[in-house]
Amino acid sequence: MKKKWLAAIATLALGALVLTGCGKQKETTLTVGASSTPxxxxxKHVQPQLKKEGVNLKIKTFQDYVLPNKELASGDLDANYFQHKPFLDNWNKKNHGTLVSAGNVHLEPIGFYxxxxxxxxxxxxxxxxxxxxxxADYGRVLQILKDAGLITLKPGTKIESANFNDIQTNKKNLKFKTDLEPKLMTQFYKRGEGDAVVINANYAVQAGLNPKKDSIALEKNSSPYANLIAVQKKNKNNPAIKKLVKALQSKxxxxxxxxxxxxxxxxxxxxGK
Incomplete structure (x- = not known):
């Protein structure tokens, strides 16, 4: 009788352990590099949602457009979120890289201030x-000027790879100063330098500007320059990456x-998707 009683207790304990193991979801840590704003x-907005789905999202912020891809390519990051497809393509070409997009999330309309x-x-x-x-942003700048009727482009010019040499007609003889760091553009604007300054929305928002209200011209929502989640090619179908993209693209x-x-x-x- 005592043996039967002990056997029953052992069975119940084993069952409890099995149930506990089944109920515990294995957590995956995902380290994603990103510009601070936005x-x-x-x-951070999707962190709680991903936590519930077993993904521990760690965010590493960067203040430049160089290091995030370097660290992703070296494996120090699982993904990054700061760039659009033309920028990624240009980086891959220059660095013999094979980084790919896992999905688009948002557009930061570039603007003139x-x-x-x-x-x-x-x-x-x-x-x-x-x-x-x-x-990689030059085509965006040219498209805004073209839409405003200030320039025309040479026949056959592709916006995604266009540069200022592709201008055919420059109706106001506009001059372009192009040797400036992206993160410094808001400072040039605030100091009143130049007649107009082109600023990426993430830096504009970070500096307290409202692109919709403060710009004198803004990129259209139909622009192909959507910001994306970039990953190493081998990780594109990683379950944790898929959960991240799904959360970001959710309604x-x-x-x-x-x-x-x-x-x-x-x-x-x-x-949403």
């Missing part, structure tokens, strides 16, 4: 426009992006 903020003029058409003949040294997150940044950052999937 990328890191958006990642000026302390002197209210709209692009007000720019005087020979005006100087300050543009960063980020070559609730995309609505939060549009509301939180008031047009300064635009959701790629307005209705």
């Amino acid at each position: 990328h890191a903020e958006i990642l 000026s302390k002197k003029y209210k709209k692009l058409s007000d720019l005087p003949n020979g005006a100087t426009i300050l543009v960063s040294n980020n070559v 609730s997150t995309q609505q939060w992006i549009n509301k939180h940044y008031n047009g300064g950052v635009v959701a790629v999937y307005p209705n």
